[in-house]
Amino acid sequence: MSQSYDDQNIFAKILRGEIPNDTVLETEHSLAFRDIQPQAPEHVLVIPKGAYVSYGQFAQEASEAEIVDYTRAIGEVCAMLGIEPARGGGGFRMISNSGRDGVQEVPHLHVHILAGRPLGRMLARAE
Ligand code: AMP
Numbered sequence: 001m002s003q004s005y006d007d008q009n010i011f012a013k014i015l016r017g018e019i020p021n022d023t024v025l026e027t028e029h030s031l032a033f034r035d036i037q038p039q040a041p042e043h044v045l046v047i048p049k050g051a052y053v054s055y056g057q058f059a060q061e062a063s064e065a066e067i068v069d070y071t072r073a074i075g076e077v078c079a080m081l082g083i084e085p086a087r088g089g090g091g092f093r094m095i096s097n098s099g100r101d102g103v104q105e106v107p108h109l110h111v112h113i114l115a116g117r118p119l120g121r122m123l124a125r126a127e
Contacts, residue, residue, distance in 0.1 A: 005108075009108050012108055024081075025073060025077055028049075029049050040119065042115040043112065045112060046111050050062060054096075055096045056098065058109050074113070094111050094113055
């Protein structure tokens, strides 16, 4: 079952400038902004500007320019936040919730970058 893109989702509205955001980085094809309900001292969302729902769809359908831009934007955000362990930072967790089982609330591809404290185990015990 494929999921069509809902252009009324909140990140589409942010990209159109209809609602504000706390921008960390903007590039030609990507936007990074602070999560409105941070779950760690650093909590930044990175989204492509294109209409993609999930990382899987993006990886298959986006242009090479979009994919390179998005990947570099994630790296740039980690560098800007000083959290990159390869450069002496304390590290981070990157999460991309997708679809029903991934419990994705906003149906526009985003990665969460979480950092600034020990983040515990990756998943809670299965219910
Ligand atoms: P997900 O469950 O992975 O789809 O996460 C969606 C994230 O978007 C949540 O962490 C929300 O706190 C965040 N969010 C929702 N609305 C906004 C907004 N207007 N600005 C920034 N972050 C938002």
